[in-house]
Amino acid sequence: MRIHVAASGDTLWAVARRYGTDMNQIILANQLDNPDVLVVGQALVIPEQGREYVVQPGDTLWAIAQRFGVPLQELAQVNQITNPALIFVGDMLVLPYFPYRVRQGDTLWQIARRFGTSMDRIVQVNQISNPAMLSVGQVLYIPREQRPVTEINAYITKTGEEGRSEVLALGRNFTYLSPFTYSIREDGTITEMREILVLEAARATGVAPLLVLTNFRDRSFDSDIAATILRSPELKETLITNIIETMEEKGYTGLNIDFEYVYPEDRENYNDFLRRTVARLRPAGYTVSTALAPKESADQAGLLYEAHDYAAHGEILDFVVIMTYEWGWAGGEPWAIAPINKVRDVLDYAVTEIPPAKIMMGIPLYGRDWKIPWQQGTFARTVSPKEAVQLAARYGVNIQYDEEYQSPFFRYVDASGQEHEVWFEDARSMQAKYETIKEYGLRGGSYWVLGSPFPQNWPVLRNNFTIEK
Known part of the structure; x- marks a missing residue:
């Protein structure tokens, strides 16, 4: 797989010819709705002929x-496909072997x-006698x-049929x-969810479901309800009991707090x-993890950060998700x-308190569209990476790339004359x-959040x- 950044004058036909691949394979891999339009600065995933194949x-x-x-x-195994019937148009599959002509x-x-393999493996595959x-x-x-090998977590908010399909x-x-x-809740009970469809889909694809537990109430995180539970030993034990009952009923394999x-x-x-939770869940075979605010130092001020004790979480839990997004x-x-320089600042501190093998780095699957000049009290619109590229194409603007942040962005003026600035993710930023x-030797990554079309991410x-798995 290669990443190609469209330049002025590029056509899809010319790009396919340059890389010696099939144009239709590029269209499918990138889910291009209008293959005749490429945006200058648009990042494309290019499948390598003979090594990868995009499902048609x-x-x-x-x-x-x-x-x-x-x-x-072997084809199913190398692509980690548990059910051969579950392949989808646009999936980029890797081939177990690729041809090479001896020179x-x-x-x-x-x-x-x-090619980063062993002689014995080549001999075995090709049945070479000498x-x-x-x-x-x-x-x-x-x-x-x-x-x-890495671990990947994905949060999902759409738990009905749409979520199941994804x-x-x-x-x-x-x-x-x-x-x-x-x-x-204040009495140590927990709310209900209708997530059976996504849990069934997880089981069908060999994915371990984690029960996410939050202090979320009335569309925001509630400090008071957390205090009510955390300050009462009795309520903590009641809450843990209710968690275990729900996990057993729904078939969860772990808890993410x-x-x-x-x-x-x-x-x-x-x-x-956390200690009480681990003491009761770990003997039953469940993992326990938390989501942590992105701190750059132990004494970082602010309500979001101060109660998150990196050293304690690293010592108590199986792993943590550090929410390295939302700058x-x-x-x-x-x-x-998620500017990469800021992400690295967080990781530089995190690895001093938490073993890297317990850290899942947060990764966003979305972008945002702000009206500019920005005014206090206004809110940006969330856009998917695919929608961001479509916006740039619609308004005829080039996509730029910030090397310090390792992130694409662009500006455009809408039909009403309002100027906008868009930051999002693409194949390069991922x-x-x-x-x-890889550099920090982390356990893996954690996506927030599914439901935002980003076809280039999966082959990358x-x-x-x-x-x-």
């Missing part, structure tokens, strides 16, 4: 395996080293290079699915609640949602995030990682 209408996994001469089981002077050792005897022009099938289509990319949200805007004086009360928040000035996960993810 009418395809079956069996037919694809036959077409490329690979065993069906003058090649040795099997050199070929294996060049590894020292290679012929110029001989076609060898090279096993796909192993990708590092999880079925994307589930092979996730380790965990986190339906948002169960909320706490997202308590936000907790009063600073409840910091130790929160830590105590460009809806009620603030235009900015990248590649920068995945490189960061797959090009970087094998997903832990």
Whole structure:
């Protein structure tokens, strides 16, 4: 897979020819509604011919395996497809092997080293009887290079049929699915959810569901309701009992606690609640994790940050999700949602308090459209990455890329004369995030939130990682 950034004068036909691939494969991989229009600065995912294949209408996994001469089981395994019937138009599949024609002077050792595999694996795949005897022009099938294994969590707010369809289509990319949200009540009970459809889809795609528990009430996080629970040992135990009953009933495999805007004086009360929760859930085989505000230091001031004790969470829990997004928040000035320099500032502190193998880095799947000049009290509109590119195309503006933030953006003027500024994510910005996960040796990444069309993300993810299941 390659990433191509459209330049002035580019056509899809010319781009396909440049990379030696099929134009229709590019259209499907990027879900291009109007292939005749490319925006200068638009990032495209380019499938590599002979190594990757994008599912077309009418395809079956069996037919694809036959077409490329690979065993069906191996094709399913390398793409982490648990049910061969669950493939979707636009899915970019990787092939277990790709062809290589032997050149003058090649040795099997050199070929294996060049493609990041082993001689034994090439010998096995090609049934070579004498590894020292290679012929110029001989076609060898090279096993796909192993990708590092990572864990991926995805939060989802649409828990009906729309959510079910999305999880079925994307589930092979996730380790965990986190339906948002169960909320706490003052008496230690929790609210109800109708999330059975997305839980069924998670099971069908080999994804472990996490019960998300928050202090969310009346469309915002409530400090007082958290204080009521956290300051009462009896209510803590009642709440844990109710959590376990719901997890057993619904088939959850773990708990993800997202308590936000907790009063600073409840910091130790929160830590105590976590210890009590782990003591009861871990022996029953459940994981326990939290979502943490993106802190850059232990003493960072603010109601969002002060009760989140990084060192304690790192010591008590199985893992944490650090919410490294929302710098460009809806009620603030235009900015990248997750500027990579700020994300790294958070991680630089986090790894001093929490083992990297317990950190899931938050990753946004959305962008925002602000009216400018920005005025206090106004709110940006949330847009998907796909919609952002469509906006740039509609208003005939180029997409720019901020190298410091590793984020695309553009400005446009609407029909009423109002100026706008849009920040969003694309294949390049996601590649920068995945490189960061690898560089810091993190457990993985966590998406907020499904439901925002972003076709380029999934092949970029797959090009970087094998997903832990």
